Amino acid sequence: xxxxxxxFLKKLGVASLFGIGSAGALDQxxxxxxxxxxxxxxxxKENTTxxxxxxxxxxxxxxxxxxxxxxxxxxxxxxxxxxxEEVKWIWKEAYKNAFxxxxxxFTKEETQKDPVLTLCNHCKNPPCVxxxxxxxxxxxEDGIVMMDFHRCIGCRFCMAGCPYGSxxxxxxxxxPFIKKINPDFPTREKGVVEKCNFCAERLAKGQAxxxxxxxxxxxxxFGNLGDPNSEIRRVLMTQNTLQRKTELGTDPSVFYIx
Amino acid sequence: xIEKAFVGNRNYWVWIFFLLxxxxxxxxxxxxxxxxxxxxTGMSRDVTWGVYIAQFTFLVGVAAxxxxxxxxxxxxxYKKFGKIVILGEFLAVSAVLMxxxxxxxDMGKPMxxxxxxxxxxxxxxxxxxxxxxxxxxxxNVLCGWVVLSAEHKGVQPPKWIKPFIYLSIPWAVSIHTVxxxxxxxxxxxxxxxxxxxxxxFLASAFAAGPALLVLLSLLLKKLVGxxxxxxxxxxxxxxxLYAAIINFFFVAMEFFTAFYSNIPGHEHGxxxxxxxxxxxxxxxxxxxFSLIIGIGSVVIFLIPKLRQNQSLLIVACLSIFLSLxxxxxxxLVLGGFVPSPLESVTEYSxxxxxxxxxxxxxxxxxFVLTVxxxxxxxxxxxxx
Numbered sequence: 001x002x003x004x005x006x007x008f009l010k011k012l013g014v015a016s017l018f019g020i021g022s023a024g025a026l027d028q029x030x031x032x033x034x035x036x037x038x039x040x041x042x043x044x045k046e047n048t049t050x051x052x053x054x055x056x057x058x059x060x061x062x063x064x065x066x067x068x069x070x071x072x073x074x075x076x077x078x079x080x081x082x083x084x085e086e087v088k089w090i091w092k093e094a095y096k097n098a099f100x101x102x103x104x105x106f107t108k109e110e111t112q113k114d115p116v117l118t119l120c121n122h123c124k125n126p127p128c129v130x131x132x133x134x135x136x137x138x139x140x141e142d143g144i145v146m147m148d149f150h151r152c153i154g155c156r157f158c159m160a161g162c163p164y165g166s167x168x169x170x171x172x173x174x175x176p177f178i179k180k181i182n183p184d185f186p187t188r189e190k191g192v193v194e195k196c197n198f199c200a201e202r203l204a205k206g207q208a209x210x211x212x213x214x215x216x217x218x219x220x221x222f223g224n225l226g227d228p229n230s231e232i233r234r235v236l237m238t239q240n241t242l243q244r245k246t247e248l249g250t251d252p253s254v255f256y257i258x
Numbered sequence: 259x260i261e262k263a264f265v266g267n268r269n270y271w272v273w274i275f276f277l278l279x280x281x282x283x284x285x286x287x288x289x290x291x292x293x294x295x296x297x298x299t300g301m302s303r304d305v306t307w308g309v310y311i312a313q314f315t316f317l318v319g320v321a322a323x324x325x326x327x328x329x330x331x332x333x334x335x336y337k338k339f340g341k342i343v344i345l346g347e348f349l350a351v352s353a354v355l356m357x358x359x360x361x362x363x364d365m366g367k368p369m370x371x372x373x374x375x376x377x378x379x380x381x382x383x384x385x386x387x388x389x390x391x392x393x394x395x396x397x398n399v400l401c402g403w404v405v406l407s408a409e410h411k412g413v414q415p416p417k418w419i420k421p422f423i424y425l426s427i428p429w430a431v432s433i434h435t436v437x438x439x440x441x442x443x444x445x446x447x448x449x450x451x452x453x454x455x456x457x458x459f460l461a462s463a464f465a466a467g468p469a470l471l472v473l474l475s476l477l478l479k480k481l482v483g484x485x486x487x488x489x490x491x492x493x494x495x496x497x498x499l500y501a502a503i504i505n506f507f508f509v510a511m512e513f514f515t516a517f518y519s520n521i522p523g524h525e526h527g528x529x530x531x532x533x534x535x536x537x538x539x540x541x542x543x544x545x546x547f548s549l550i551i552g553i554g555s556v557v558i559f560l561i562p563k564l565r566q567n568q569s570l571l572i573v574a575c576l577s578i579f580l581s582l583x584x585x586x587x588x589x590l591v592l593g594g595f596v597p598s599p600l601e602s603v604t605e606y607s608x609x610x611x612x613x614x615x616x617x618x619x620x621x622x623x624x625f626v627l628t629v630x631x632x633x634x635x636x637x638x639x640x641x642x
Binding site: 084085086093096097098100118127130131135151152156160163165169171189190193245248250 | 301
């Protein structure tokens with residue numbers, strides 16, 4: 001019995017030596033260059049759904065707020081003045097603020113001047129979901145990062161975790177600040193966090209997100225990143241696009257064209 | 259033993275009622291916050307955590323520092339700590355209670371607090387923080403109370419308590435490590451995204467906590483004639499000295515990495531705290547004050563002639579405690595939010611209601627501590 005075990009271990013040792021030699025270490029050693037996979041290719045399998053968005057800032061009209069208005073009406077987002085307690089799902093932000101590491105003094109003038117449309121990135125690796133202590137923020141199978149307003153305890157850990165500033169907190173009762181209530185979508189109470197939901201409620205009915213439908217310049221393309229024949233994939237394949245803060249490993253589902 | 263908390267001299271009752279008034283004011287302020295929402299605080303969309311979470315972070319350190327008495331006494335059989343180990347454990351109880359209250363008042367929906375237990379989420383560090391903090395509270399109540407009851411009855415503490423005492427040692431380290439992980443694991447918050455955050459937290463905790471204990475011991479000696487012993491105090495100052503030096507060494511490390519690497523994100527947080535950023539410098543005087551009195555106290559602790567002077571020792575302990583309270587209780591938490599993820603600088607200052615609630619919670623901590631110390635000292639005095 002004891003001998004058997006010893007033999008087995010010996011064989012295992014020898015086998016593993018060869019194993020390492022042929023499959024890994026030696027091979028790697030003789031190759032001249034080894035590239036670290038810093039940014040892995042998207043591991044999406046065929047026929048899976050991952051909703052994504054491309055925002056073409058060359059088509060986005062300066063001063064136009066059609067998409068913002070549509071979204072904020074659709075989702076009963078309160079209009080609270082002042083920076084302290086404002087709630088916003090989609091808004092415009094200066095290029096140097098939205099893309100701090102990509103901005104430089106010689107940036108193209110229009111890019112520098114025209115504010116960028118920003119919203120929740122529905123990251124593939126969302127830090128907000130990672131830190132939420134109650135799963136009130138969670139990622140759906142189709143890639144949408146969603147919130148359960150009834151479970152949120154208002155600890156605001158997700159707001160500290162989000163590297164894009166995409167989340168807002170209801171510091172007070174938001175209802176008096178909703179201009180016109182949309183009865184098709186719930187309002188929130190004080191004390192919970194909220195953010196863009198990629199119009200999950202409209203997608204469920206087969207409709208496009210409110211921001212895309214409201215845009216007259218077709219500067220927003222929305223679709224399934226998992227479908228190689230989708231419009232969004234065609235756009236991504238033919239144009240040069242950027243994601244925000246890729247260096248953080250979050251892998252946003254929102255892409256930009258400048 | 260609890261009956262000992264119900265007898266005391268006039269000063270004892272004046273102090274108790276003073277604390278009860280502060281607690282009431284804090285409670286009423288909290289009712290206002292509960293009614294209106296966190297709008298009544300100085301927190302904003304950009305600075306989403308303020309003085310509550312900052313106090314929580316600092317007090318976790320005070321709680322963890324009990325281990326600096328438990329290790330020498332129980333592991334190294336350093337008998338001189340015999341009289342004050344209980345003070346450390348009861349300080350931990352009071353500090354952990356305050357931590358929990360500070361997290362509670364920071365919540366937007368406190369009535370849903372049980373969701374953390376109903377939907378346990380192991381990937382969230384907050385879940386683990388809740389777990390280790392409650393565990394630490396139970397451990398310290400248990401160890402402190404059982405050992406004290408044995409003393410009350412004039413018998414040896416039961417053998418079964420030993421494993422719990424030993425368990426409380428790594429547990430103390432865990433509460434501050436996990437608390438550091440709340441911050442150190444967030445992408446895009448450069449001030450916090452540093453591997454030495456947990457070690458730094460521990461170093462500052464092991465300086466601030468024992469400093470508070472020295473102050474409390476000297477106060478008890480003056481007020482009720484409870485003498486912790488000269489040697490115990492001296493040993494504590496040695497602990498404070500080394501922990502404080504390590505803490506400032508870590509702070510220097512942060513400066514080197516941020517400014518020598520010249521990576522803007524890494525520089526911004528520290529730059530905002532110590533030099534101001536884009537015309538915003540609310541915290542600059544605080545941070546320099548903290549640094550100067552901190553280093554000053556290290557000098558006093560370092561030179562035997564100075565630290566043996568009791569008035570200077572008190573100044574040094576007050577200074578290091580205040581210094582680290584500013585560093586961790588203000589700078590670290592607020593600095594992490596500047597600049598915001600969208601590169602804007604929003605400054606924060608607490609509102610009056612926020613300050614009253616904070617004072618109320620500190621008063622609850624002081625109340626619990628007073629009652630526990632009253633019991634402990636009555637028991638200790640009966641035997642001498």
